[in-house]
Amino acid sequence: xxxxxxxxxxxxxxxxxxxxxxxxxxxxxxxxxxxxxxxxxxxxxxxxxxxxxxxxxxxxxxxxxxxxxxxxxxxxxxxxxxxxxxxxxxxxxxxxxxxxxxxxxxxxxxxxxxxxxxxxxxxxxxxxxxxxxxxxxxxxxxxxxxxxxxxxxxxxxxxxxxxxxxxxxxxxxxxxxxxxxxxxxxxxxxxxxxxxxxxxxxxxxxxxxxxxxxxxxxxxxxxxxxxxxxxxxxxxxxxxxxxxxxxxxxxxxxxxxxxxxxxxxxxxxxxxxxxxxxxxxxxxxxxxxxxxxxxxxxxxxxxxxxxxxxxxxxxxxxxxxxxxxxxxxxxxxxxxxxxxxxxxxxxxxxxxxxxxxxxxxxxxxxxxxxxxxxxxxxxxx
Amino acid sequence: xxxxxxxxxxxxxxxxxxxxxxxxxxxxxxxxxxxxxxxxxxxxxxxxxxxxxxxxxxxxxxxxxxxxxxxxxxxxxxxxxxxxxxxxxxxxxxxxxxxxxxxxxxxxxxxxxxxxxxxxxxxxxxxxxxxxxxxxxxxxxxxxxxxxxxxxxxxxxxxxxxxxxxxxxxxxxxxxxxxxxxxxxxxxxxxxxxxxxxxxxxxxxxxxxxxxxxxxxxxxxxxxxxxxxxxxxxxxxxxxxxxxxxxxxxxxxxxxxxxxxxxxxxxxxxxxxxxxxxxxxxxxxxxxxxxxxxxxxxxxxxxxxxxxxxxxxxxxx
Amino acid sequence: xxxxxxxxxxxxxxxxxxxxxxxxxxxxxxxxxxxxxxxxxxxxxxxxxxxxxxxxxxxxxxxxxxxxxxxxxxxxxxxxxxxxxxxxxxxxxxxxxxxxxxxxxxxxxxxxxxxxxxxxxxxxxxxxxxxxxxxxxxxxxxxxxxxxxxxxxxxxxxxxxxxxxxxxxxxxxxxxxxxxxxxxxxxxxxxxxxxxxxxxxxxxxxxxxxxxxxxxxxxxxxxxxxxxxxxxxxxxxxxxxxxxxxxxxxxxxxxxxxxxxx
Numbered sequence: 001x002x003x004x005x006x007x008x009x010x011x012x013x014x015x016x017x018x019x020x021x022x023x024x025x026x027x028x029x030x031x032x033x034x035x036x037x038x039x040x041x042x043x044x045x046x047x048x049x050x051x052x053x054x055x056x057x058x059x060x061x062x063x064x065x066x067x068x069x070x071x072x073x074x075x076x077x078x079x080x081x082x083x084x085x086x087x088x089x090x091x092x093x094x095x096x097x098x099x100x101x102x103x104x105x106x107x108x109x110x111x112x113x114x115x116x117x118x119x120x121x122x123x124x125x126x127x128x129x130x131x132x133x134x135x136x137x138x139x140x141x142x143x144x145x146x147x148x149x150x151x152x153x154x155x156x157x158x159x160x161x162x163x164x165x166x167x168x169x170x171x172x173x174x175x176x177x178x179x180x181x182x183x184x185x186x187x188x189x190x191x192x193x194x195x196x197x198x199x200x201x202x203x204x205x206x207x208x209x210x211x212x213x214x215x216x217x218x219x220x221x222x223x224x225x226x227x228x229x230x231x232x233x234x235x236x237x238x239x240x241x242x243x244x245x246x247x248x249x250x251x252x253x254x255x256x257x258x259x260x261x262x263x264x265x266x267x268x269x270x271x272x273x274x275x276x277x278x279x280x281x282x283x284x285x286x287x288x289x290x291x292x293x294x295x296x297x298x299x300x301x302x303x304x305x306x307x308x309x310x311x312x313x314x315x316x317x318x319x320x321x322x323x324x325x326x327x328x329x330x331x332x333x334x335x336x337x338x339x340x341x342x343x344x345x346x347x348x349x350x351x352x353x354x355x356x357x358x359x360x361x362x363x364x365x366x367x368x369x370x371x372x373x374x375x376x377x378x379x380x381x
Numbered sequence: 382x383x384x385x386x387x388x389x390x391x392x393x394x395x396x397x398x399x400x401x402x403x404x405x406x407x408x409x410x411x412x413x414x415x416x417x418x419x420x421x422x423x424x425x426x427x428x429x430x431x432x433x434x435x436x437x438x439x440x441x442x443x444x445x446x447x448x449x450x451x452x453x454x455x456x457x458x459x460x461x462x463x464x465x466x467x468x469x470x471x472x473x474x475x476x477x478x479x480x481x482x483x484x485x486x487x488x489x490x491x492x493x494x495x496x497x498x499x500x501x502x503x504x505x506x507x508x509x510x511x512x513x514x515x516x517x518x519x520x521x522x523x524x525x526x527x528x529x530x531x532x533x534x535x536x537x538x539x540x541x542x543x544x545x546x547x548x549x550x551x552x553x554x555x556x557x558x559x560x561x562x563x564x565x566x567x568x569x570x571x572x573x574x575x576x577x578x579x580x581x582x583x584x585x586x587x588x589x590x591x592x593x594x595x596x597x598x599x600x601x602x603x604x605x606x607x608x609x610x611x612x613x614x615x616x617x618x619x620x621x622x623x624x625x626x627x628x629x630x631x632x633x634x635x636x637x638x639x640x641x642x643x644x645x646x647x648x649x650x651x652x653x654x655x656x657x658x659x660x661x662x663x664x665x666x667x668x669x670x671x672x673x674x675x676x677x678x679x680x681x682x683x684x685x686x687x688x689x690x691x692x693x694x695x696x697x698x
Numbered sequence: 699x700x701x702x703x704x705x706x707x708x709x710x711x712x713x714x715x716x717x718x719x720x721x722x723x724x725x726x727x728x729x730x731x732x733x734x735x736x737x738x739x740x741x742x743x744x745x746x747x748x749x750x751x752x753x754x755x756x757x758x759x760x761x762x763x764x765x766x767x768x769x770x771x772x773x774x775x776x777x778x779x780x781x782x783x784x785x786x787x788x789x790x791x792x793x794x795x796x797x798x799x800x801x802x803x804x805x806x807x808x809x810x811x812x813x814x815x816x817x818x819x820x821x822x823x824x825x826x827x828x829x830x831x832x833x834x835x836x837x838x839x840x841x842x843x844x845x846x847x848x849x850x851x852x853x854x855x856x857x858x859x860x861x862x863x864x865x866x867x868x869x870x871x872x873x874x875x876x877x878x879x880x881x882x883x884x885x886x887x888x889x890x891x892x893x894x895x896x897x898x899x900x901x902x903x904x905x906x907x908x909x910x911x912x913x914x915x916x917x918x919x920x921x922x923x924x925x926x927x928x929x930x931x932x933x934x935x936x937x938x939x940x941x942x943x944x945x946x947x948x949x950x951x952x953x954x955x956x957x958x959x960x
Contacts, residue, residue, distance in 0.1 A: 008896035015887040050889030063893035475841045478829025487921035490824035509711045516925040559838035559870040566864040616880045629858045637959040658957040677936035689947050
């Protein structure tokens with residue numbers, strides 16, 4: 001057993017840290033939050049430096065690295081800035097499905113767009129009537145000659161309105177339930193697509209989240225992604241992988257809040273001494289540091305397994321569940337340590353707290369993660 | 382008696398400081414080397430040193446390490462001084478290592494104190510950005526020693542210019558320098574001349590963000606002071622170069638010098654002369670600025686500075 | 699153009715509490731992160747920009763232990779063509795003079811046009827190594843460079859002198875230039891760059907390869923010895939004001955008033 005990153009992984013960690021330090025500016029982040037603006041310039045620079053889709057093959061603009069390297073980058077990014085970091089996480093969202101199931105033409109076109117900074121992607125799975133339960137879709141695609149005709153509404157779609165294309169899950173066989181679902185890649189400018197906001201969010205304020213309606217949207221047969229009627233399984237497999245990204249987001253966000261709290265307690269004086277000298281506070285710090293270390297271990301291990309051809313759905317669910325849980329806790333406690341300042345935007349921790357909370361909700365709520373874990377533990381009985 | 386050769390670079394405060402540094406070695410024979418300069422300047426040096434060796438000025442009248450090496454090396458050969466001393470300034474950085482290498486002498490750089498040992502020299506210098514001090518030594522050198530000292534680290538009692546040293550002109554050693562002077566660039570003068578200000582509020586890296594400059598601007602306004610800054614603040618483009626204090630910036634002589642978020646690197650402190658009343662506000666209790674300041678406050682700049690501004694305005698009515 | 703750039707890996711001590719270890723000769727390193735010395739990063743960028751303009755080859759060198767190899771990989775990932783790791787157990791404990799001996803031995807006889815250094819290092823901060831090597835190799839040198847251009851066999855360099863002034867010099871190549879921060883905007887290390895260099899074996903040269911006498915380098919060859927490290931007395935001269943923020947500021951105002959500041 002070897003608990004050490006290899007040389008390239010350490011290099012990547014440092015490169016990501018330096019990039020984030022150089023580009024993620026606190027004042028800019030506050031402004032982007034207030035104006036609900038996606039950090040486009042930073043995203044393009046991140047593409048230029050190869051951070052986006054680094055786990056894609058070289059021919060599609062990636063660097064042939066794996067999920068662990070992706071996790072390391074996202075952790076550093078979110079540690080520096082929970083909002084901009086999350087925006088970088090979502091920029092190539094759902095592209096792993098294209099990578100694993102797409103045709104060569106699809107990969108060539110879409111993956112290169114995403115790694116070169118031409119397009120942001122979006123995954124459109126959730127529907128108003130179904131949240132984390134995707135076993136049955138109201139959105140349909142019906143074959144019409146050489147084309148498909150898509151109708152329906154998707155909601156809580158990250159990057160809706162700013163993305164270049166949607167990776168879409170629809171029902172192609174209404175009778176077959178989850179065995180009748182297929183996936184399509186739909187260009188965002190296709191006629192018949194309409195985007196509406198889902199309303200103001202608690203966090204992730206730089207990233208648009210929308211409701212996307214498809215009305216008689218025609219796509220060519222070549223838009224089918226993967227195997228017809230296997231869409232459900234493709235998405236489940238993707239979630240096993242994408243949970244690693246959310247776990248990394250949670251981990252980085254928690255660490256970022258924690259770092260700011262530690263810096264504060266070392267400097268702040270109350271009742272005649274530095275507040276870091278109070279034992280109650282020291283114990284709190286110790287607990288948080290331990291939680292962070294555990295979340296890091298489980299996340300790295302789950303990513304390592306995925307990269308070593310032993311993907312483990314249970315472990316990736318555990319990583320997402322645990323990292324998300326402690327992200328909320330650590331960010332909340334960090335805010336508490338700053339007292340009144342913790343509640344003030346300028347001190348950043350409240351934003352980390354707001355951004356942390358989503359990691360327990362999106363890409364499978366923590367309850368769904370527990371279902372997955374319990375399912376693996378208990379099996380059939 | 383041991384010989385010490387002192388290389389004079391600027392003729393204002395430096396000679397007395399170097400004479401003071403030479404005194405750390407007890408009863409020594411001191412020789413000053415200077416290239417160019419006026420007769421009265423040479424007389425002034427003769428008051429501080431036992432002997433003054435005057436080399437011709439370089440043809441372009443500018444500090445040129447190669448030219449100076451050529452003039453000084455024969456002197457080292459003939460004098461064989463125990464120690465060569467000069468300041469660790471930008472010019473010192475340019476000349477000293479080159480000359481130490483060419484004369485094969487162990488070099489102790491940027492010393493803040495010096496001590497003579499029976500078999501050599503020991504010194505204290507700062508490392509890790511001034512957070513740590515290091516005691517170093519060089520001993521048993523057959524070729525003698527070379528030390529550069531920090532500006533302002535050595536001071537001389539008032540009554541020191543009591544010598545009446547001899548003044549000796551040195552012949553010009555011709556060189557075909559591989560390094561040539563083209564021109565001097567003077568930074569564009571800012572709207573203000575901080576070298577003339579009596580009260581300065583100096584801001585350093587600790588201010589953290591350009592948007593935070595406002596609180597120090599307000600403080601300076603309340604105090605009737607001008608803003609000054611450290612190099613990182615200029616590097617980041619938050620203030621213009623004409624407000625930079627330090628060895629690669631301007632030298633100032635205010636009466637009051639109030640620093641905010643300034644760590645106190647020697648490069649910055651090297652630009653503050655005339656012993657102002659110095660106040661330091663910094664978050665880091667270990668910052669070297671507290672060793673230089675008269676009054677120190679450890680605390681949050683963003684609480685203290687606006688409060689200070691408010692109370693100044695109250696007192697001033 | 700053949701450009702060599704000498705770089706160093708240093709501990710980042712700017713944001714950690716420093717403790718001196720039991721030997722009194724080193725710092726306790728638990729919380730340190732290491733990276734390329736900031737000045738050296740500017741030197742690497744300067745070298746790469748010259749190569750991009752004039753063609754040629756950039757070689758990065760460092761003297762140090764196995765872990766120090768990371769700064770060479772970093773330089774390669776940024777775009778340097780070759781790297782040379784000068785590493786040998788008997789280099790350990792070298793002073794700046796020893797480092798300069800090692801670098802000079804490695805550079806001697808190389809087809810060199812320009813040799814770049816960062817002016818100082820963030821740890822030792824003595825600013826000697828570049829000058830020592832210039833002296834040992836008998837090359838002209840300019841320190842604290844703030845701009846650097848090459849035209850044929852001549853480099854034009856502006857550099858910082860006293861009093862906020864800059865001087866412009868011409869240097870006959872080959873020459874040594876030590877670089878000041880701010881001379882350029884160093885590029886990031888890209889992920890593609892890291893991929894390109896991952897798995898590359900960086901050649902290592904030791905004392906024998908360089909034809910050095912082991913007694914010339916390392917702790918035994920050090921001309922300047924470290925006797926002890928100690929923390930400077932805190933607030934040595936400053937009167938530290940304490941109390942509530944209100945009390946502190948009131949005291950400060952009294953003191954400012956006494957000293958003619960109001």
